[in-house]
Structure formats: structure tokens, C-alpha cells
Amino acid sequence: xxxxxxxxxxxxxxxxxxxxxxxxxxxxxxxxxxxxxxxxxxxxxxxxxxxxxxxxxxxxxxxxxxxxxxxxxxxxxxxxxxxxxxxxxxxxxxxxxxxxxxxxxxxxxxxxxxxxxxxxxxxxxxxxxxxxxxxxxxxxxxxxxxxxxxxxxxxxxxxxxxxxxxxxxxxxxxxxxxxxxxxxxxxxxxxxxxxxxxxxxxxxxxxxxxxxxxxxxxxxxxxxxxxxxxxxxxxxxxxxxxxxx
Amino acid sequence: xxxxxxxxxxxxxxxxxxxxxxxxxxxxxxxxxxxxxxxxxxxxxxxxxxxxxxxxxxxxxxxxxxxxxxxxxxxxxxxxxxxxxxxxxxxxxxxxxxxxxxxxxxxxxxxxxxxxxxxxxxxxxxxxxxxxxxxxxxxxxxxxxxxxxxxxxxxxxxxxxxxxxxxxxxxxxxxxxxxxxxxxxxxxxxxxxxxxxxxxxxxxxxxxxxxxxxxxxxx
Numbered sequence: 001x002x003x004x005x006x007x008x009x010x011x012x013x014x015x016x017x018x019x020x021x022x023x024x025x026x027x028x029x030x031x032x033x034x035x036x037x038x039x040x041x042x043x044x045x046x047x048x049x050x051x052x053x054x055x056x057x058x059x060x061x062x063x064x065x066x067x068x069x070x071x072x073x074x075x076x077x078x079x080x081x082x083x084x085x086x087x088x089x090x091x092x093x094x095x096x097x098x099x100x101x102x103x104x105x106x107x108x109x110x111x112x113x114x115x116x117x118x119x120x121x122x123x124x125x126x127x128x129x130x131x132x133x134x135x136x137x138x139x140x141x142x143x144x145x146x147x148x149x150x151x152x153x154x155x156x157x158x159x160x161x162x163x164x165x166x167x168x169x170x171x172x173x174x175x176x177x178x179x180x181x182x183x184x185x186x187x188x189x190x191x192x193x194x195x196x197x198x199x200x201x202x203x204x205x206x207x208x209x210x211x212x213x214x215x216x217x218x219x220x221x222x223x224x225x226x227x228x229x230x231x232x233x234x235x236x237x238x239x240x241x242x243x244x245x
Numbered sequence: 246x247x248x249x250x251x252x253x254x255x256x257x258x259x260x261x262x263x264x265x266x267x268x269x270x271x272x273x274x275x276x277x278x279x280x281x282x283x284x285x286x287x288x289x290x291x292x293x294x295x296x297x298x299x300x301x302x303x304x305x306x307x308x309x310x311x312x313x314x315x316x317x318x319x320x321x322x323x324x325x326x327x328x329x330x331x332x333x334x335x336x337x338x339x340x341x342x343x344x345x346x347x348x349x350x351x352x353x354x355x356x357x358x359x360x361x362x363x364x365x366x367x368x369x370x371x372x373x374x375x376x377x378x379x380x381x382x383x384x385x386x387x388x389x390x391x392x393x394x395x396x397x398x399x400x401x402x403x404x405x406x407x408x409x410x411x412x413x414x415x416x417x418x419x420x421x422x423x424x425x426x427x428x429x430x431x432x433x434x435x436x437x438x439x440x441x442x443x444x445x446x447x448x449x450x451x452x453x454x455x456x457x458x459x460x461x462x463x464x
Binding site for chain 2: 083131135138139141142145146149150155158159162163165166167169
């Protein structure tokens with residue numbers, strides 16, 4: 001009984017029924033939250049005593065970086081579920097998350113470079129965390145490239161799934177790189193258990209932005225799953241009925 | 246069973262000798278391009294030679310990955326091996342070991358010659374050899390997954406490097422930094438320990454992923 005919701009999500013038809021009413025509010029809420037978070041972050045938060053206004057890049061940089069790693073883990077889990085239980089929807093989910101995650105990784109790298117210029121005096125340093133984030137980007141690209149190299153889509157699903165599972169090793173390396181190598185990049189200032197090392201006025205917009213961006217990525221990925229279903233099952237009757245209705 | 250598989254793999258590699266020698270020649274040529282392009286200055290070369298040798302060895306070993314599955318896949322031997330040996334796991338492990346013995350080890354063996362040509366400090370030699378031995382083994386392991394995934398594809402070669410190189414970056418970082426540290430007379434056992442840990446983890450997990458990969462390509 002408890003798995004019923006899961007079974008419903010894994011059937012393309014009921015996925016459409018659920019997302020019909022779920023996705024529009026989800027997307028709207030995430031955009032509103034992002035606007036509020038951006039306003040709070042860029043106008044209504046204190047400046048850093050060392051970095052001045054440049055610290056505001058944090059409200060974009062940290063959430064996108066978090067989303068990039070989170071996205072990879074979710075993608076790998078989806079790929080694993082699809083691989084082990086041969087669930088098509090899980091593979092479609094993994095495939096739909098990949099470009100969104102790659103975009104977030106790219107944004108995190110770019111905002112990081114913009115932030116690095118005024119604070120470290122250079123756009124790019126070959127530091128552990130930057131390098132591993134770059135590897136994460138390559139992993140996303142490799143996943144998409146491998147998938148598109150297969151003519152048979154379901155073979156591509158499974159092959160790319162194996163790659164996603166192997167590449168998940170990199171995520172903890174990114175997370176701990178700052179502790180192991182301890183180079184220019186600062187350690188994380190928020191933790192689940194301990195007290196955050198920043199004032200509440202900065203923490204609130206940051207957490208808000210993190211939540212908003214992850215929600216936004218989820219909504220976009222779920223829209224992409226719908227497109228993927230439309231593409232793969234275009235010959236099925238229920239889709240034809242749906243589209244003609 | 247495993248002995249026979251291993252013997253077959255080694256014999257097969259031995260009979261297609263250019264699969265063994267080509268990566269070595271590639272390794273020699275790539276390394277010798279650097280003094281031409283960067284500088285023939287001995288002091289500068291000494292400081293970067295560890296990294297150059299590591300990157301070139303990595304690329305040479307990447308090139309040789311094709312020989313692991315390609316021929317057996319084309320003539321259908323691979324399919325029969327996987328079906329009839331009773332254990333795809335053993336087939337994959339035998340292929341990985343023979344790949345390492347026939348390409349990894351020769352690369353390690355000729356690297357001292359290149360190291361001398363590149364003015365690598367002699368006290369860094371042990372670090373270079375030990376890090377390369379572990380590093381090539383890890384490459385054979387990780388490469389087997391990438392090769393397994395791409396063996397059936399037409400544009401497999403470029404894709405293979407796109408898949409394997411990112412996973413290999415941590416190894417490159419620790420391997421090259423061990424050589425650099427040794428060159429400066431510093432302790433390098435920490436980097437070797439990381440490499441060893443990576444190798445141990447790969448030995449445990451990679452063959453499983455490799456079996457999954459090759460099964461997809463055979464389907």
C-alpha cells in the first residue's frame with residue numbers, strides 16, 4: 001500500500017495526471033521565492049565586513065553549487081532505480097535531470113569565477129573544489145554524450161545509468177575536498193547540526209534561495225520528463241487522446 | 246578456469262603485438278614533444294617533468310584501452326566467453342589484469358628512461374615508479390568500464406576519453422603530486438596512501454560496474 005504513490009508516479013499516464021496540477025503552482029512558487037530571495041540577498045542583507053558588496057554573489061553561487069551536486073545524486077539514484085528495477089520512468093528522470101544539473105554546475109563555476117576575481121584577485125585557481133566542480137560538469141556532459149551516442153534509447157538509458165552510478169563517487173570528493181586539501185576555497189558556513197557561522201539576516205535569504213533554486217530545478221526537470229514521455233510514447237493511444245482533447 | 250582465461254588474454258595481447266608497442270611509442274613521442282614546445286632548459290624541465298610523464302602515460306594507456314574488448318567484440322568471441330565461462334566477472338577481471346600487465350607495466354618500465362631525458366631528479370625516481378604502477382592499474386580498472394560502455398559504438402574513441410578522464414583526475418592529482426613532492430625532497434607516502442586507497446576501492450567495485458557495462462554492450 002505504501003508503494004502505491006510510487007507506482008503511480010512510475011506510470012507515464014498517471015504521471016501526466018499528477019503533474020498537470022502539481023507543476024504549475026510548483027514553478028510559480030519557486031519563481032516567487034527566487035524573486036524574494038534575490039531581493040533580500042541583493043538589497044536587504046548586510047554587507048560583509050571584509051568583502052563588502054561582493055559577498056552578495058553568494059546568494060546565487062552557493063545555491064547553484066548545492067543544486068549541481070544534489071542534482072547529480074538524484075540523477076544517479078534515479079539511474080540506479082531504473083537500472084535495477086528496469087523502470088523506464090526512472091531512466092527518463094535521470095536523463096531529464098542531466099541538462100538542468102549541468103546548467104547549475106556551469107552557473108556555479110561562472111559565478112564562482114566572478115566572485116573569485118575581486119576576492120582572490122583571479123578568475124580561476126586550480127584549487128581542489130573548483131577542479132572537482134569542473135569534473136562534475138564533465139561527468140554531466142559525459143552522461144549526456146554517452147546517452148546520445150546510442151541509437152537504441154533503452155540501451156543508452158542503461159549505459160548512461162552505469163556511468164552515473166560510477167561517477168557518484170565524485171560527489172563526496174567535492175564535498176570533502178575543502179577539508180582534505182584545504183586551499184583557497186573557504187569551508188562551508190552552514191551545517192545541518194551545528195550553528196551557522198553567519199548572521200540570520202544573511203542566512204535567511206541564502207536558505208530561501210537554496211530552497212527556491214532546488215524547487216525550480218525539480219519543477220524544470222519534471223517538465224522535461226513530460227517532454228521525454230511525449231517523445232518516447234508518441235504512438236501510444238492515451239497520448240493521442242490527450243493531445244486531441 | 247581463471248588461469249585459462251588469463252592465459253588466453255595474455256596470449257591474445259602477445260599475438261597482436263602492435264597493440265602493446267604502439268602505446269609505448271606514443272608515450273615516447275608525446276613526452277619528447279614537451280621539451281620542443283616548452284623549453285629545453287633543464288631546470289624548468291626538472292620541475293614539470295613529473296606531471297608531463299604522468300599525463301603522457303595516462304593518454305598512452307587510454308589509447309591502449311581499445312585493445313581490451315574491440316577485437317573480441319567484433320568477431321563474437323566476447324559474447325561466447327561471457328556466456329560459456331559461467332562467470333562474466335572472471336572474464337572481465339582477466340581482461341583487466343592482462344591489460345595492465347601488457348600496457349601498464351611496459352609504460353612503467355620505460356618511464357625511467359624518459360625521466361632521465363626529462364631531467365627528473367634521481368631521488369624522485371622511486372616515487373615516479375611506485376605511483377605509476379598503482380596509477381596504471383587504476384586506469385586499467387576504470388578504463389574497462391568506459392571501454393565496456395563504448396565498445397559497440399562507432400564514435401567510441403572520443404567518447405571513451407570523455408567518460409574515463411574525469412574519473413581519473415583524482416589519480417592524476419595524487420600521482421603527479423607524489424612525484425613533485427619527491428623531487429623537492431619531501432615526504433610523499435601520503436599521496437601514495439591515497440592512490441592505494443583509490444586502487445583498493447576500485448578493485449572492490451569497478452569489476453562489478455564493468456560487468457554491467459559489457460552486458461549492456463552485448464545485450
